[in-house]
Amino acid sequence: MAGLELKHIDKIxxxxxxxxxxxxxxxxxxxxxxxxxxxxVSDFNLEIKDKEFLVLVGPSGCGKSTTLRMIAGLEDIxxxxxxxxxxxxxxxASKDRDIxxxxxxxxxxxxxxxxxxxxFALKLRKVPKDEIKTRVLEAAKILxxxxxxxxxxxxxxxxxxxxxxxxxxxxxxxxxxLMDEPLSNLDAKLRxxxxxxxxxxxxxxxxxxxxxxxxxxxxxxxxxxIVVMKDGVxxxxxxxxxxxxxxxxxxxxxxxxxxxxxxxPAAIERTANxxxxxxxxxxxxxxxxxxxxxxxxxxxxxxxxxxxxxxxxVEEENLVKYPxxxxxxxxxxxxxxxxxxxxxxxxxxxxxxxxxxxLPTYDGKMDETVKLALDTERxxxxxxxxxxxxxxx
Amino acid sequence: MRKKGKTIRPMALKGNTVSFGFxxxxxxxxxxxxxxxxxxxxxxxxxxxxxxxTTTPKFIGFDNYAAMFxxxxxxxxxxxxxxxxxxxxxxxxxxxxxxxxxxNHAGKMTNVSRSVFFAPYVLSTVAISFIWLSILSYTGIxxxxxxxxxxxxxxxxxxxxxxxxxxxxxxxxxxxxxxxHMVIYLAALQTVPADLYEACTVDxxxxxxxxxxxxxxxxxxxITISLLMSIINELRMYDIVKVLTDGGPGYATETITYNIVxxxxxxxxxxxxxxxxxxxxxxxxxxxIIQIKVTTxxxxxx
Amino acid sequence: xxxxxxxxxxxISGFSITTKVIMLIATVVVAIPLYIAVVxxxxxxxxxxxxxxxxxxxxxxxxxxxxxxxxxxxxxEMYFNxxxxxxxxxVGCILLSAMAAYYLARSRRKSSKNxxxxxxxxxxxxxxxxxxxxxxxxxxxxxxxNLPTLIFVFISGSISFSVFMFYGxxxxxxxxxxEAAAIDGASPLRIFWTIIFPLLKxxxxxxxxxIGLSMWNDFMTPLIIGNVKTITVxxxxxxxxYSSDWGTVFAFVLxxxxxxxxxxxxxxxxxxxxxxxxxxxx
Numbered sequence: 001m002a003g004l005e006l007k008h009i010d011k012i013x014x015x016x017x018x019x020x021x022x023x024x025x026x027x028x029x030x031x032x033x034x035x036x037x038x039x040x041v042s043d044f045n046l047e048i049k050d051k052e053f054l055v056l057v058g059p060s061g062c063g064k065s066t067t068l069r070m071i072a073g074l075e076d077i078x079x080x081x082x083x084x085x086x087x088x089x090x091x092x093a094s095k096d097r098d099i100x101x102x103x104x105x106x107x108x109x110x111x112x113x114x115x116x117x118x119x120f121a122l123k124l125r126k127v128p129k130d131e132i133k134t135r136v137l138e139a140a141k142i143l144x145x146x147x148x149x150x151x152x153x154x155x156x157x158x159x160x161x162x163x164x165x166x167x168x169x170x171x172x173x174x175x176x177x178l179m180d181e182p183l184s185n186l187d188a189k190l191r192x193x194x195x196x197x198x199x200x201x202x203x204x205x206x207x208x209x210x211x212x213x214x215x216x217x218x219x220x221x222x223x224x225x226i227v228v229m230k231d232g233v234x235x236x237x238x239x240x241x242x243x244x245x246x247x248x249x250x251x252x253x254x255x256x257x258x259x260x261x262x263x264x265p266a267a268i269e270r271t272a273n274x275x276x277x278x279x280x281x282x283x284x285x286x287x288x289x290x291x292x293x294x295x296x297x298x299x300x301x302x303x304x305x306x307x308x309x310x311x312x313x314v315e316e317e318n319l320v321k322y323p324x325x326x327x328x329x330x331x332x333x334x335x336x337x338x339x340x341x342x343x344x345x346x347x348x349x350x351x352x353x354x355x356x357x358x359l360p361t362y363d364g365k366m367d368e369t370v371k372l373a374l375d376t377e378r379x380x381x382x383x384x385x386x387x388x389x390x391x392x393x
Numbered sequence: 394m395r396k397k398g399k400t401i402r403p404m405a406l407k408g409n410t411v412s413f414g415f416x417x418x419x420x421x422x423x424x425x426x427x428x429x430x431x432x433x434x435x436x437x438x439x440x441x442x443x444x445x446x447t448t449t450p451k452f453i454g455f456d457n458y459a460a461m462f463x464x465x466x467x468x469x470x471x472x473x474x475x476x477x478x479x480x481x482x483x484x485x486x487x488x489x490x491x492x493x494x495x496x497n498h499a500g501k502m503t504n505v506s507r508s509v510f511f512a513p514y515v516l517s518t519v520a521i522s523f524i525w526l527s528i529l530s531y532t533g534i535x536x537x538x539x540x541x542x543x544x545x546x547x548x549x550x551x552x553x554x555x556x557x558x559x560x561x562x563x564x565x566x567x568x569x570x571x572x573x574h575m576v577i578y579l580a581a582l583q584t585v586p587a588d589l590y591e592a593c594t595v596d597x598x599x600x601x602x603x604x605x606x607x608x609x610x611x612x613x614x615x616i617t618i619s620l621l622m623s624i625i626n627e628l629r630m631y632d633i634v635k636v637l638t639d640g641g642p643g644y645a646t647e648t649i650t651y652n653i654v655x656x657x658x659x660x661x662x663x664x665x666x667x668x669x670x671x672x673x674x675x676x677x678x679x680x681x682i683i684q685i686k687v688t689t690x691x692x693x694x695x
Numbered sequence: 696x697x698x699x700x701x702x703x704x705x706x707i708s709g710f711s712i713t714t715k716v717i718m719l720i721a722t723v724v725v726a727i728p729l730y731i732a733v734v735x736x737x738x739x740x741x742x743x744x745x746x747x748x749x750x751x752x753x754x755x756x757x758x759x760x761x762x763x764x765x766x767x768x769x770x771x772e773m774y775f776n777x778x779x780x781x782x783x784x785x786v787g788c789i790l791l792s793a794m795a796a797y798y799l800a801r802s803r804r805k806s807s808k809n810x811x812x813x814x815x816x817x818x819x820x821x822x823x824x825x826x827x828x829x830x831x832x833x834x835x836x837x838x839x840x841n842l843p844t845l846i847f848v849f850i851s852g853s854i855s856f857s858v859f860m861f862y863g864x865x866x867x868x869x870x871x872x873x874e875a876a877a878i879d880g881a882s883p884l885r886i887f888w889t890i891i892f893p894l895l896k897x898x899x900x901x902x903x904x905x906i907g908l909s910m911w912n913d914f915m916t917p918l919i920i921g922n923v924k925t926i927t928v929x930x931x932x933x934x935x936x937y938s939s940d941w942g943t944v945f946a947f948v949l950x951x952x953x954x955x956x957x958x959x960x961x962x963x964x965x966x967x968x969x970x971x972x973x974x975x976x977x
Contacts, residue, residue: 410801410802410803410883411797411798411801411802411883411887412798412883413798413802414798415794415795415797415798415883415887416794416795416798416799416810418791418794418795419791419792419794419795419814419854419858420795420810420814422791422847422850422851422854423814423817423851423854423855425851426825426829426847426848426850426851426852427817427820427825427851427852427854427855428813428816428817429828430824430825430828430829430832431820431824431825431828433828433831433832434824434825434827434828437827437828492718492721495714495717495718495721496718498711498714502715502718502719502722505722506718506721506722507967508963508967509722509725509726509729510721510722510725511963511966511967511970512726512729512959513725513728513729514970515908515955515959515966515970516912516952516955516956517911517912517914517926517927517951517952517955518912518914519912519914519927519930519931519951520927520930520948520951520952521728523930523934523944523947523948524728524729524731524732524945524948525728526944527731527732527735527939527941527944527945528728528731530939532744532939532941533939533941534731534735534743534747534941537743537744537745537747538747538748541745541746568725568728571725572725573970573971576967576971577971577974577975580971580975618974618975619974622974628821629821629822629823631823631914631915632914632915635914635915635931636931650821650823653823654823654826654915654919657826657827658826658830658919663827663831666827667824667827667828670821670823670824670827671824673821673823673824674820674821674824677819677820677821678819678820680819681818681819682819685815685819
């Protein structure tokens with residue numbers, strides 16, 4: 001049980017074979033193959049609290065797995081300092097870091113039974129046989145693996161193997177749990193179920209969890225805190241709500257949330273007491289409270305506007321609430337999901353499809369041109385160069 | 394960056410990476426007992442050493458290599474080796490492929506036939522050479538059969554003349570290695586997807602077309618491997634000659650390897666025999682390099 | 696067999712009677728020399744000359760008895776020598792090569808690629824080239840005629856092939872297993888022996904069959920280096936090249952080949968795939 005501290009951590013791969021391997025895994029080499037050195041992680045600073053469930057999330061190649069593997073001691077740390085429980089561990093071998101890791105491929109020893117798989121680490125640590133047995137049985141009970149202890153991994157289903165991998169980590173009673181995309185090899189239904197299982201496990205074990213995933217839903221549903229990464233750089237750290245409500249930049253805004261936030265170019269115009277947004281030539285009024293938070297650089301008006309699908313309205317009863325922020329939109333595709341309807345629309349002057357999530361009772365047809373209202377109170381504004389959010393406070 | 398990294402890097406991965414120590418025992422043994430002797434052999438090839446410990450090897454430059462061109466006995470050995478290689482390589486590959494194609498369709502018989510064809514390859518060459526010696530020699534079984542059948546005209550020593558002896562050696566070697574090459578072709582044939590044959594039928598192709606346009610192109614990698622392996626193998630021919638003819642009559646059936654051994658340990662011409670060995674090494678290495686080139690290319694394709 | 700293949704086979708079945716007959720004849724022809732060796736080992740020389748292809752109607756154990764009991768032949772010593780060579784040679788070579796291949800396959804150093812090439816170099820060497828240097832060295836050091844020497848020589852000669860085979864196989868073992876084991880607290884040596892080596896079993900079997908058989912059957916090396924009486928050298932010297940006492944010859948052949956014949960009958964599939972693996976792996 002311990003906190004972690006990562007200070008100015010860099011990971012640089014020299015241009016060799018290692019890089020090629022990384023590329024296969026989708027690490028950043030794919031982005032800049034001609035580069036001489038490859039910076040997989042740069043200046044990573046983070047303090048991870050004891051018993052926290054921290055999720056590292058980002059697209060493939062963002063350096064999240066590399067970061068985790070550095071914490072695990074499977075990769076060298078090129079520069080920076082890594083502390084586990086206050087102790088500098090840069091030069092400490094994996095086995096002495098008191099961590100456990102669950103791999104994406106589970107990495108179960110194929111020639112050992114489930115019991116032997118779980119007992120292996122304890123055996124190496126010379127834990128007395130009786131205690132090994134108690135601990136393995138206890139873990140098996142938690143994970144409902146008791147019946148399968150005598151089987152080899154080959155004879156297990158994907159979900160069972162996944163649980164054995166978890167069990168192997170549990171019996172260790174480590175300071176830190178590391179999980180590298182542990183659910184990505186499961187089918188959709190099982191993945192959702194295991195999500196809850198792991199969350200429950202975290203609560204029960206009360207240990208630090210560091211969890212890597214490319215799936216933002218997993219990140220949002222499981223993490224106490226989420227680190228969004230891109231190209232080896234932290235984009236934002238925050239709890240799920242913060243990331244959703246106050247994305248630090250366009251990348252986080254578009255990465256978190258499903259369906260994706262609509263982001264399109266627009267211009268902001270300010271008069272003495274009102275702020276307008278120009279979307280494809282159409283002028284709408286921005287909610288005054290929100291407008292006050294927009295920190296537009298001097299003399300700049302071109303920005304990107306971001307609005308989540310659920311903050312767009314087409315229904316009569318909602319349109320009346322936003323009389324000053326309506327634009328015309330043409331329904332291209334209508335996707336009824338039961339609980340909602342997704343509308344994919346084109347807006348004159350905007351070259352991207354705009355997605356709206358509307359009430360299931362909405363009866364607009366395809367090819368119909370309708371009024372689309374923006375809840376500008378929840379509108380995001382991003383710098384058109386850096387992509388950084390221009391909303392303050 | 395590099396400097397900065399160095400100060401922090403050292404131990405972290407030491408516990409996780411495989412150390413060079415793993416390779417040391419194999420490396421040492423391999424180097425001392427294979428690589429070093431090869432280097433020594435190169436050295437010997439430039440001397441006129443006779444193997445007597447009290448004398449020191451005398452450096453004679455390329456004289457040994459020059460002498461090889463004048464050496465009739467070596468010329469004969471090269472001729473014999475080339476003849477055996479050509480005959481065996483052609484027969485083994487042609488018949489190996491034919492048999493494999495038949496066997497591919499032989500149903501239940503496939504396994505039995507394969508086991509029988511492969512059996513000679515498993516036995517030691519000494520054992521099978523003695524079996525064939527008992528069949529082919531003048532007092533041997535073949536002649537007993539001819540006698541029993543009354544075919545007196547065929548009775549002779551099938552190891553008696555150079556031509557007959559070489560033919561006999563080829564027969565034995567073909568018999569020994571045919572199964573091996575057949576299995577390689579069988580494996581190659583099984584990689585050809587069956588629907589390609591069906592596609593060929595639909596396109597109006599007959600048996601010949603199927604062979605020419607489907608089978609042959611798709612088993613080319615198998616053919617190449619089989620060819621090169623048999624070439625390398627026959628260029629090294631020794632055991633069968635040693636037992637069957639002992640190089641005779643005279644030195645008529647000596648192969649290159651046989652010649653090297655005789656020169657070295659029979660005539661004590663260690664320097665000269667090393668030069669011939671270096672020559673054989675050059676030839677075989679060339680074939681082997683072609684083989685490596687071809688096989689690594691194949692890997693990339695898949 | 697896929698259904699496709701079955702369909703194909705059925706369609707060709709018009710052909711298949713001829714095919715079967717041809718195959719049957721070919722198989723019998725190939726088997727005849729083996730048959731001759733087996734049946735005639737149990738016949739007197741007169742019976743062999745008069746009816747070489749007939750089965751042993753009045754079987755005699757005279758030939759076998761001579762081979763097995765004659766103190767001048769001492770087949771026990773031959774067996775012992777061959778078994779030591781094939782046994783220790785195979786085990787030793789596999790251990791050394793698997794470890795070396797593990798390093799070569801997993802090392803991140805650039806030099807390991809070159810080292811791998813260095814190991815493969817041995818595959819293209821005609822072994823005859825090393826006899827003169829080895830004999831010279833061994834004579835000088837008084838190591839000729841020495842069984843351990845011969846075992847080491849055999850190991851060194853098989854390292855290239857074994858490293859080649861193990862290297863390819865280890866490359867297919869997922870690295871995560873080793874990482875998991877490292878985190879579990881295993882040292883590299885431990886990881887190798889408890890995790891990797893057991894997983895190499897299919898490859899180990901193949902290599903064991905290949906090099907074990909080649910060591911058992913090798914004739915030239917024990918003949919030239921040290922003149923150690925292995926089965927092959929022993930039979931060769933016992934019979935002599937010009938013998939025509941065929942009954943004894945067959946008995947020798949049979950006695951010398953029994954272990955191989957038995958092993959082959961028990962595990963034909965493994966033998967065939969093991970001996971062709973080098974070629975098929977390419």
